[in-house]
Structure formats: C-alpha cells, structure tokens
Amino acid sequence: xxxxxxxxxxxxxxxxxxxxxxxxxxxxxxxxxxxxxxxxxxxxxxxxxxxxxxxxxxxxxxxxxxxxxxxxxxxxxxxxxxxxxxxxxxxxxxxxxxxxxxxxxxxxxxxxxxxxxxxxxxxxxxxxxxxxxxxxxxxxxxxxxxxxxxxxxxxxxxxxxxxxxxxxxxxxxxxxxxxxxxxxxxxxxxxxxxxxxxxxxxxxxxxxxxxxxxxxxxxxxxxxxxxxxxxxxxxxxxxxxxxxxxxxxxxxxxxxxxxxxxxxxxxxxxxxxxxxxxxxxxxxxxxxxxxxxxxxxxxxxxxxxxxxxxxxxxxxxxxxxxxxxxxxxxxxxxxxxxxxxxxxxxxxxxxxxxxxxxxxxxxxxxxxxxxxxxxxxxxxxxxxxxxxxxxxxxxxxxxxxxx
Amino acid sequence: xxxxxxxxxxxxxxxxxxxxxxxxxxxxxxxxxxxxxxxxxxxxxxxxxxxxxxxxxxxxxxxxxxxxxxxxxxxxxxxxxxxxxxxxxxxxxxxxxxxxxxxxxxxxxxxxxxxxxxxxxxxxxxxxxxxxxxxxxxxxxxxxxxxxxxxxxxxxxxxxxxxxxxxxxxxxxxxxxxxxxxxxxxxxxxxxxxxxxxxxxxxxxxxxxxxxxxxxxxxxxxxxxxxxxxxxxxxxxxxxxxxxxxxxxxxxxxxxxxxxxxxxxxxxxxxxxxxxxxxxxxxxxxxxxxxxxxxxxxxxxxxxxxxxxxxxxxxxxxxxxxxxxxxxxxxxxxxxxxxxxxxxxxxxxxxxxxxxxxxxxxxxxxxxxxxxxxxxxxxxxxxxxxxxxxxxxxxxxxxxxxxxxxxxxxxxxxxxxxxxxxxxxxxxxxxxxxxxxxxxxxxxxxxxxxxxxxxxxxxxxxxxxxxxxxxxxxx
Numbered sequence: 001x002x003x004x005x006x007x008x009x010x011x012x013x014x015x016x017x018x019x020x021x022x023x024x025x026x027x028x029x030x031x032x033x034x035x036x037x038x039x040x041x042x043x044x045x046x047x048x049x050x051x052x053x054x055x056x057x058x059x060x061x062x063x064x065x066x067x068x069x070x071x072x073x074x075x076x077x078x079x080x081x082x083x084x085x086x087x088x089x090x091x092x093x094x095x096x097x098x099x100x101x102x103x104x105x106x107x108x109x110x111x112x113x114x115x116x117x118x119x120x121x122x123x124x125x126x127x128x129x130x131x132x133x134x135x136x137x138x139x140x141x142x143x144x145x146x147x148x149x150x151x152x153x154x155x156x157x158x159x160x161x162x163x164x165x166x167x168x169x170x171x172x173x174x175x176x177x178x179x180x181x182x183x184x185x186x187x188x189x190x191x192x193x194x195x196x197x198x199x200x201x202x203x204x205x206x207x208x209x210x211x212x213x214x215x216x217x218x219x220x221x222x223x224x225x226x227x228x229x230x231x232x233x234x235x236x237x238x239x240x241x242x243x244x245x246x247x248x249x250x251x252x253x254x255x256x257x258x259x260x261x262x263x264x265x266x267x268x269x270x271x272x273x274x275x276x277x278x279x280x281x282x283x284x285x286x287x288x289x290x291x292x293x294x295x296x297x298x299x300x301x302x303x304x305x306x307x308x309x310x311x312x313x314x315x316x317x318x319x320x321x322x323x324x325x326x327x328x329x330x331x332x333x334x335x336x337x338x339x340x341x342x343x344x345x346x347x348x349x350x351x352x353x354x355x356x357x358x359x360x361x362x363x364x365x366x367x368x369x370x371x372x373x374x375x376x377x378x379x380x381x382x383x384x385x386x387x388x389x390x391x392x393x394x395x396x397x398x399x400x401x402x403x
Numbered sequence: 404x405x406x407x408x409x410x411x412x413x414x415x416x417x418x419x420x421x422x423x424x425x426x427x428x429x430x431x432x433x434x435x436x437x438x439x440x441x442x443x444x445x446x447x448x449x450x451x452x453x454x455x456x457x458x459x460x461x462x463x464x465x466x467x468x469x470x471x472x473x474x475x476x477x478x479x480x481x482x483x484x485x486x487x488x489x490x491x492x493x494x495x496x497x498x499x500x501x502x503x504x505x506x507x508x509x510x511x512x513x514x515x516x517x518x519x520x521x522x523x524x525x526x527x528x529x530x531x532x533x534x535x536x537x538x539x540x541x542x543x544x545x546x547x548x549x550x551x552x553x554x555x556x557x558x559x560x561x562x563x564x565x566x567x568x569x570x571x572x573x574x575x576x577x578x579x580x581x582x583x584x585x586x587x588x589x590x591x592x593x594x595x596x597x598x599x600x601x602x603x604x605x606x607x608x609x610x611x612x613x614x615x616x617x618x619x620x621x622x623x624x625x626x627x628x629x630x631x632x633x634x635x636x637x638x639x640x641x642x643x644x645x646x647x648x649x650x651x652x653x654x655x656x657x658x659x660x661x662x663x664x665x666x667x668x669x670x671x672x673x674x675x676x677x678x679x680x681x682x683x684x685x686x687x688x689x690x691x692x693x694x695x696x697x698x699x700x701x702x703x704x705x706x707x708x709x710x711x712x713x714x715x716x717x718x719x720x721x722x723x724x725x726x727x728x729x730x731x732x733x734x735x736x737x738x739x740x741x742x743x744x745x746x747x748x749x750x751x752x753x754x755x756x757x758x759x760x761x762x763x764x765x766x767x768x769x770x771x772x773x774x775x776x777x778x779x780x781x782x783x784x785x786x787x788x789x790x791x792x793x794x795x796x797x798x799x800x801x802x803x804x805x806x807x808x809x810x811x812x813x814x815x816x817x818x819x820x821x822x823x824x825x826x827x828x829x830x831x832x833x834x835x836x837x838x839x840x841x842x843x844x845x846x847x848x849x850x851x852x853x854x855x856x857x858x859x860x861x862x863x864x865x866x867x868x869x870x871x872x873x874x875x876x877x878x
Contacts, residue, residue, distance in 0.1 A: 083642055083752035084781075128595075139589070141598055142567060155869075157843045161835065163748040165564065165780040165820040167553045167602050168828075168835055169862060170844045174566075174598025183594070195648025223619050225688065251649065253695030254688060261689070299590020301509035328588050354592045371593040377582035382593055384850040388843075388871065399593070 002026055005048060005067050012038055021053075021061065021068050031073035033148050033156055033187035039069055040185065041154025044392040050152075051396045052181050054120030055094055057290075058127065062362040063396040071122050074187060077101045085193040086145065086162050091122025091186045107193040110137035110227075112282055114289030114331060114358075122186050128178030129297075129358055131286060132247065135327045136227035141177045143192050149176055149184035152390025162190045175385065178356075180370045182397040183389040199255035202228075202247045202278045204237075205268040209318075212244040213306050215266035216325030219246065220302060222265055224258050226326075228282075231305070233321040236288040244325070245281070246270070291320045292334040294341070295359040298348055300328045308353055315344045331358070338367045349373040362398075369401035406489050407447040411468055415450050415492070418460045423498070425449040434475065434493050438540070439483040439827050440741045440791065446473065446486075446493035453498050454515075455573065455581070455611035462609065463579025465492055471856040472577075474609045476517060476548030479540040481744050482825025484552065484604050484861055491859070494609065496547050502526050503612065510617045511570070511587055516547020516610050523615070532617040535562040538821070539729045547610055553602030555821030557653040557728065560779040561687075562618065564821065566601040571614035574600065574607070577852040587614050599847070604823050605858040607851035621652070621687035625697045626721045629709040630678035634658055634762070634774075637680035638754035640707035641778040644684070645751055647703065649696050653685040654779030655728050661735070661773040661786075665727045668734035672727025678710065682778065683728055731775040732786070738771060739788035743800055747808055749816035751781040760810045761785050768799040782820035783811065809834070824862045832862075838869035846871035 006026040009018040013028060013035055021027045030036040043050050048066035053059075061068060071092030078088040082105045089098060096117035102108050112131035113124045123129075125147070128140040137143070146160025159172035175183050205212065212231055219229060228247040237243040246262060248255045262270055273281055289295050300308045305323050312318060312332050320333040336344075341357075341364070348355045349372075357370045374382065382399065407426075416424045425431060426448040435445045452458045465472050473487035474494050487493040499515035502523060506512070507530040514523060520541040524533040537556035538544055544554070550572070555564045562568075571585035585597035600607055631637040637656055644651065657665070662674045662681055674681050684700055686693050701712050715721035727734075735742050749757045758774070761783075765772040776784040785807055789800045808818055808831055818824070818831040832841060845868045849855065 081750065081752065083646055084750040085645065086750065138563070138567065141595060142563065151843075155839045155843070155871075156837075158837065158840045159843075161817050162815055163750055163781060163817050163820070165555060165559070165748050165777070165782045166817040167555075167564075167821055167823055168817045168819050169824065169832060169841075170847055171553070171566065171598055171602050172840075172843060172847065174595045175847075177595060177598075178591070179594050194650075195646065197648060223622060251692060251695060251699075254692030257689045257691040297590070299586060299588040301506075301511070301588050303508050304588075329590065352586070354586050354588070354590050356590065371591075374593050375583045377576070377580055378584065378593055378596065381582065381596065381850060385594070385847065388846045388850055 001066065008042060009039065009067065012042060025065065025068050027068040027070050029070045029073045033150065036069070036074070036185060036187050037150040037154045037156045040150045040152060040394065043067065043394045044153040047392060048394060049396050050394050052185050054092055054123040055118045057116045057119045058123045059359055060361055064362070065396050069185065071120060078188065080105050080107065082107055085195070086164070087191045087193055088162065089121055089189050089191060091120060091125070091189060093121050094118045095121060095124065102193060103196065106196050108196050109143060109191055110194050111140060111143055112286060114286050114295065116287060116290065117283070121189060125177055125186055125189055126179060126181045127358055130329065132228035132230040132282070132322070132324060134329055135229050135324050136225065136249070141174055144173055144177050144189060145192050146190040147173055147176055147186050148188040149186050151184040152394045153392055157184065160190060164192055180397050180399060181395060182386055182399045197249040199252045200249050200278060201255050201259055202245055202273045202281060203259065203262060203270040204273060205244045205270050206239060206241040207268065209242045209309070212242050213325065215268050216244055217303070218266040219262065220326050222261065224261055226258070229325045230285070231323040231325050232285060233318055235319045236285060236322055238284060285322060288320055289331055289333045293361055294335055294364060295331060295333045296355055296357050298330045298353050298355050300330065300353050302326050302328050304328065305330065307351070311347055311351070312344070315340060315347060338364055341368055345372050365398040366402050369398050371399055372401055407470070407492070411470070412448060414464055415448065415461060418464065419450050419452050419457050423451040434478065434495065435486070437478045437483060437485040438481040438744070439825065440743070442483040442486055442826055444486050444488055446491055447489050449493045449495055451495045451498050455575065458494065458609055458611050459575050459579055459581055461494060462575050462577065465856070466578045469854070471859045473858050474551070474605045476545030477519070477543045479544040480548060480552060480825065481746065481822040482819070482827040484823050484825035484858065486826070496545065499611070505530070507532065509587065511614055512617055513612055513614050514546050515612060516545060518546050520544050520546055520549060527617055531620050533620055534615055535568055535618050536565045539732060546613055546615065550601055550610055550613055551603065551605045552821070552823040555777065555782065557655050557777060560654055560777065561650045561652045566598060568616045569597060569601050569613060570616055572597055572600055572610050573612035574610055576608040577854065577857045604825065604862050606848050606862060608857060623690040623693045624685065624687045624721070625693050626715040626724055627684045627697065627701065627712055628674070628724055629682045629684065629704040629712045630675045631680045631682065631709055632678070634680045634758045635755045636708035637682050638758050638778070640682060640704050640709065641754060642751055643703050643707055644700055645779065647699065649700060651684050651700070651779060652687040653683065655683040656774065656776055656778040657681050657728065657731060658774040660771065661731055661775045664734040664738055664773060665731050668737055670727050670730040670734050672723050674727060683724060728775065735773055735786055735788060739790055741789050741791045743787040743789065743804060745783070745785045745787070745804055745807060746819050746822035747783050747811040747816060748820040749781045749783065749811050749814045753814040753816070754778065754781060757783065757810060757814055761807055764803050764806045768803045770799060770803055780820065781816070826861055829864045832864050833867040838867060841867050842869040842871045
C-alpha cells in the first residue's frame with residue numbers, strides 16, 4: 001500500500017515532491033496551492049487518509065494516515081504591500097522568516113503565538129493560537145483577510161480577499177481560522193499587517209497570584225491600553241514568583257504616557273525590562289508552552305480569570321500557565337491522563353467556559369477532540385460543514401472526541 | 404390580496420397576534436423596498452414577532468409549509484437584502500428591541516435584533532462604554548441588520564467592523580430549531596460559527612439574541628478637518644498617514660460635490676465649499692498620545708498639500724463636523740430625487756488612481772457623482788444622483804456603476820466593503836470569486852438551510868456555482 005501511494009505521489013509531483021517521513025510514511029511536499037489540491041484530489045479518489053504537517057514544531061505529526069502532506073515547500077512570502085499593510089504568504093512559511101521579511105519593509109504581524117519561532121504560519125492559523133498580544137490586537141481571526149484552501153476532495157476555495165474591509169459573500173475564512181484543518185488545508189493567507197511600532201516597552205511586576213490578578217483588574221479599570229497584559233506562572237516566567245507583564249507598543253508619546261500612568265497602580269514595583277531583553281522575555285514565554293506534551297486553552301471574561309486558574313490548579317496543576325488578564329485567554333501546558341482532561345473539560349463546561357485542546361499526541365486528540373462540549377445543535381452543523389469540505393473524510397483531524 | 408394561503412395567514416396571526424400581521428397592499432408598501440432605490444417587491448405578508456419563541460414558531464410553520472422568508476430590521480440596507488418576493492413571508496424584527504443585559508465589568512451586552520444601533524451606545528454610555536460599529540444609518544438601523552450585513556462605519560478603521568464586536572448569537576435556523584453560537588468571552592465551543600454567520604445576509608437563519616463586545620470611551624478624542632486643492636492630494640495624504648503606523652479612529656473623505664450638498668442642507672458643518680476634497684481625521688487615546696499624534700498627522704497633511712488643518716474646538720464643534728459626514732447621504736437628496744449609493748473597496752495605495760478613474764467615468768457618462776467615504780480603509784462610496792423617471796439617465800447610471808466596480812476589482816479590490824451583496828451585486832460576484840469558491844458558499848449555505856428558503860436569491864449567483872455534493876450528514 002505504502003509503495004503504491006508513494007508511486008502515485010511521485011507520478012503527480014515528481015521525485016522532488018515526495019519523500020518518506022521517519023516512520024516510512026509517504027509524504028507529499030507540494031510547492032503550490034494547485035499541487036496541494038491535486039494531492040487532496042488523488043487521496044479523495046483513492047480513499048486515502050491524509051495527515052498534515054507544517055514545520056513539525058507544534059502538533060505532532062502522528063495521526064494514522066496513508067500519506068502525510070507537508071507544507072514545508074509552501075514557504076514563499078508571495079507579496080508584501082507596505083502601503084496597504086497587507087501581505088500574501090504561503091502556509092508553510094515560518095513565523096521567524098515572515099517576521100524578518102516584514103521587518104525589512106517596516107511592517108509586522110501582531111501575533112505572538114506560543115511555540116518556537118520556526119513554527120509555520122499555517123499552524124498558527126489552523127489552530128488559532130494567539131499569544132499575549134491578543135489583548136491589544138485581537139484573536140488570530142482579526143489578522144486574516146482571506147485564504148486559499150484545498151478541500152479534502154481537492155477543490156481550491158479562495159475565501160476573502162486582499163483588502164482590509166470586505167463583505168462580499170459569506171466569510172468562509174472564519175471557518176478555516178481555528179478549524180484545525182478539519183475543513184481543508186490552508187495553502188495561502190492574506191494577512192493584515194501593521195507598521196512596526198516606534199516604541200516597545202515591557203514592564204514586569206512580581207508577587208503572589210492574588211496580588212497580581214487584582215492589580216491586573218486595576219490596570220484594566222484605569223483604561224490603559226497595553227498590547228499585552230499577561231499573568232505568568234513562576235515556571236513559565238522562569239522566576240521564583242508569579243509575574244504580571246505589561247507590554248506597551250506605539251508611538252513614543254503614547255507608550256511613555258502609559259508607562260507613567262501604570263506606575264502608581266496597585267502599589268506594585270513595576271520594573272521595565274531592558275530593551276535588549278524584551279524579545280527574549282516574550283520568546284521564553286512562547287516556548288514555555290512547549291514544556292509538556294499537551295497544551296489547552298480556556299476562554300473566560302476578564303473577571304473570571306481567577307476562578308478558571310483555580311479550576312486548572314485543582315484538576316491539573318499551575319506549573320506552566322499563562323493568562324491574558326484582560327483578554328481572558330488562559331493557556332495551560334503539561335501532561336495528564338485523558339480521563340483527567342475530560343474531567344477538566346466537564347468542569348469548565350459546567351461554568352460555561354469553553355476548553356480547546358491546542359496540542360497533544362494523537363491518542364489524546366482522538367480521545368478528547370480539539371473541541372468537546374458543543375452546545376445543542378452545533379455538532380450537527382459542524383458535521384455537515386465537514387462533509388461539505390471533506391466529503392470523503394480524508395483529513396485525519398479529531399475535531400471532536402471519537403466514541 | 405396576499406398570494407399566500409388564507410389558512411397560513413390565520414396560523415401566523417395566531418402566533419404573533421392578528422394585530423402584528425400586515426397583508427393589505429397599502430400596509431405592505433412600507434416593506435416593498437429597503438435603502439436600494441432600484442428594487443421594489445411586495446412581500447406576501449409581514450409578520451412582526453414579539454420574541455424569540457414567536458420567531459421560532461413562525462419559522463417552524465414556514466418550514467413545514469415550505470414557504471420562503473426574509474428577515475428584516477429597519478430596512479436601511481443598501482443592497483436590496485431585506486426585500487421579499489410575493490411568495491415569501493417577511494419577518495420584521497423591529498418589535499424585538501429590548502436590551503436584555505448589560506455587563507459593565509465584562510464589557511458585554513445582550514440585545515434583541517431589533518435594537519437600534521445608536522440606542523445601544525446611549526444605553527451603555529453611563530458606564531463609560533460604547534458599541535463601536537457606527538454605520539451612517541445608526542440612528543435607524545438595527546443591530547440584527549448589522550449582524551446580517553457585517554456593517555461597518557467610520558470608526559471601523561481602528562476598531563474593526565461588526566464581526567469584530569459580536570461574540571455570541573442565538574439563532575433560529577430555517578427549520579425552526581434554535582442554536583447558540585459562540586460564547587460571551589469570544590472563545591468558541593468549536594469552530595468559529597459566529598464568524599461564519601456574521602455577514603451571511605439573513606441566509607443562514609434569524610438571530611434572536613446578540614451578545615456584543617463593548618469598548619470603553621476613549622479618554623481623549625481629537626477631530627481634525629483638512630481641506631485639499633485636489634482629490635488626489637487628499638488621497639495621497641491618507642496613504643501617507645496610514646504608512647506612519649498611526650491608526651486614526653477614523654479617516655473620512657468628502658469631495659467637492661458632497662461638501663456642496665452638505666453645506667446647502669440643514670446639516671451644514673462649516674466645511675470649506677471651495678475645497679476639492681475635505682478629510683475628517685479623528686484620533687483617540689490618552690491625551691498626551693493624541694496630542695503627539697495630532698501634531699504628526701497635521702504635519703503629514705500639510706506636507707501632502709492641505710490648505711488648512713483645523714481641530715474641533717469643542718464637543719459641539721466635533722459633533723457638528725461629524726453630523727455633516729453622517730448626514731451626507733440625506734443631504735444628497737437635494738441634488739436629485741434618487742441616489743445610487745455605491746460601495747466598493749480598493750487597496751489603500753490605489754486610492755489616488757481610482758479617484759481619477761471615477762472622475763473620468765463620471766465625465767464620460769455626464770453624471771453627477773458625490774464621493775463620501777471611509778478613505779482610511781479604502782472603502783469607497785461614489786454616489787450617483789439621478790431621476791429614475793429618465794430611462795436614458797438610468798441606463799447611464801447602470802453602466803457607470805459597472806465600470807466603477809470593474810475598475811475597483813481590477814485594482815485588487817472588492818465589490819462591497821460594508822453594504823453587502825443582497826440582490827444588487829449578485830452579477831458582480833463572479834468577478835471576484837471563481838465557480839468553486841461560489842460553489843463552496845452555496846454548499847455552506849445549505850448546511851444551515853438545505854431547502855434554501857431563508858432570503859432566497861441573494862448573495863450567491865446560483866448559476867455561477869460549480870456543483871458541490873450536498874452534505875450527507877454522514878458524520
């Protein structure tokens with residue numbers, strides 16, 4: 001079987017477009033959206049199961065499949081338009097490569113997802129994993145203007161567009177952002193960019209969790225506009241205490257003004273990080289979310305952060321944990337048996353808190369599902385949407401728990 | 404006499420109360436059009452449910468009877484989306500106008516679909532909060548309609564359009580079942596079905612409760628008015644400001660024809676009538692930051708050729724400057740009996756060229772076009788004044804609209820930025836989407852509405868779709 005698949009892929013993509021992964025599984029390496037769609041069509045026609053891998057740094061490439069599809073040759077920044085603050089980028093491009101290319105033009109993408117700098121843009125989009133900057137710049141969906149997607153049966157859907165405001169047709173892009181690849185494989189993405197800020201200052205305060213969450217509420221009430229306001233567990237921040245980090249981006253005047261206003265709040269000793277340490281600090285936070293095999297996120301309103309952390313601390317641990325004190329997005333990383341994770345999801349659902357499994361080995365994904373507690377009627381809609389975008393059920397994605 | 408069966412009318416009357424049924428021709432006239440002047444169609448009957456349960460009962464009844472329906476808010480839409488054919492039931496949601504909940508700490512509100520946009524901001528103002536999306540029709544349009552159209556407005560430049568401010572929806576699906584999409588926080592229980600639903604133009608179901616995000620009022624606001632000797636200079640100024648990285652709360656342009664109409668109306672705002680274009684720029688944030696940004700923006704505007712830049716001196720002055728902008732469409736009523744309000748988007752760097760092109764099209768077809776638009780987003784509104792009783796003029800308007808749209812698409816833009824496709828722009832959809840993508844849209848619509856009875860005939864030109872297998876419900 002494996003040799004048949006390999007042979008067919010080579011016939012389709014040429015010998016440069018196929019290899020085998022370390023376990024010997026045939027792996028297609030398409031270098032264009034069209035080639036990607038051909039691979040999907042072939043798999044659909046043959047009834048082969050596909051698993052997708054990007055740079056291999058976030059979701060493990062371990063789903064059982066007949067072939068792997070790697071986006072590593074879809075690594076081009078196709079266009080950057082500084083005057084329009086828009087770029088078109090292939091999904092396999094690493095976040096670090098993209099960052100450098102955009103910086104050459106004085107631009108940036110205001111996303112700081114968890115994981116390593118090599119992580120692919122496609123992975124960030126498919127899993128909708130925003131980082132601390134979500135506080136000031138919104139979730140991943142707010143940065144995506146459109147995308148080209150190969151469906152499970154090999155059609156190319158070009159959703160959205162390259163302009164910042166667009167209501168032509170249904171917003172199919174939203175389905176792909178955070179769809180975990182269950183509705184197709186993202187090939188190209190139109191991104192909304194920003195001009196690089198002139199000033200970028202991070203201040204940190206240390207203390208007990210209670211002190212810091214209360215301080216975060218004061219910062220919110222004072223109507224400061226940090227780009228990030230993130231509560232970090234001691235292990236994640238590599239510090240003896242909990243840390244509250246506030247990052248301010250913008251013009252010099254705006255940032256200096258906010259830093260001045262922050263000082264008297266909540267009686268905390270805010271310490272500015274030296275400029276040359278800011279990037280390293282946030283990079284440490286991002287990598288910290290890979291300190292265990294499982295990462296999950298909970299979403300709460302700002303005033304529910306404390307309770308949600310308590311829930312995680314009680315049922316799991318509070319070792320590697322970060323919480324957007326304003327955005328209400330809480331991320332936990334660690335290891336735990338499926339039963340315990342299921343209990344956390346149940347406990348969270350009982351408090352009306354959605355829990356999304358962001359990263360885990362296949363056995364856990366399959367048992368738990370990226371999503372798990374649909375409300376009444378939603379499961380049917382999602383199932384029909386999956387049938388629409390993957391009628392042959394080729395895409396090996398565990399959106400829901402398999403019974 | 405309604406084309407619908409009398410027993411159906413009786414049953415509808417039993418659900419909503421006979422008082423809330425409209426089926427005489429004179430009563431239906433109000434509902435025969437929306438803000439699009441070129442499409443008129445009388446619905447079979449209008450029902451006005453009082454709450455979600457009544458919506459559900461009405462939709463369920465129509466599902467069993469196989470009758471199409473169209474949901475409608477205030478009817479201010481500009482693409483014909485809220486107009487129903489005679490065989491359809493029009494469900495008017497204006498009675499559902501209660502603000503159900505305000506969470507000032509969590510910055511959320513839950514509203515019924517018929518709540519008027521501006522009323523919501525007024526209701527939360529005492530808590531120092533506001534609802535950001537502010538379409539020009541905000542004094543009349545409803546939040547439910549805003550959700551259907553993914554409405555924009557001047558302040559969407561900095562804060563995003565409707566979809567960025569909606570976190571949860573209670574929806575009655577076309578079969579009468581009810582689902583809750585999203586969560587108050589915004590992190591979904593699954594894929595982003597709220598994002599998919601917003602902007603679906605009433606074709607996926609009817610929203611009966613909407614949870615919106617509220618934002619704090621900015622501590623400081625500065626509104627500046629700049630006037631330019633040419634439209635091109637003003638357009639270049641917009642691009643230059645965007646390129647600095649400053650994100651103004653709003654950046655709006657009005658050309659000479661628009662300014663003349665406003666200044667001759669009761670909405671006169673003191674815009675200089677001898678300018679080729681005026682630019683309204685609003686900055687908000689902390690006072691010191693606004694101060695510094697205003698200085699920089701002012702310098703850029705000057706270096707791009709602004710003849711004068713002035714700041715609003717008081718809240719009243721600011722309100723006056725904005726009133727002229729927001730009532731510009733009304734003011735254009737003075738020019739001619741009818742107004743074709745166009746809506747298209749171009750990449751911001753293409754603004755100077757596209758404005759020249761629109762002027763060329765205007766002159767060639769001997770038309771009167773006033774431009775008033777969200778320049779910072781590249782979202783154009785070239786508005787053509789005309790009289791629908793003059794067939795030759797109507798024809799020229801039609802051709803000019805097509806040419807303008809084609810120019811925007813050729814520049815890499817889109818056929819609508821905030822008004823929606825409705826019935827008005829069906830023919831343009833294949834200009835920007837291929838048959839597979841249109842087919843995907845139709846297939847997604849059928850996930851929510853397999854029989855295609857919710858607002859039939861809008862948004863997706865069925866003839867241009869490549870066929871997709873219907874969802875089989877295999878999972």
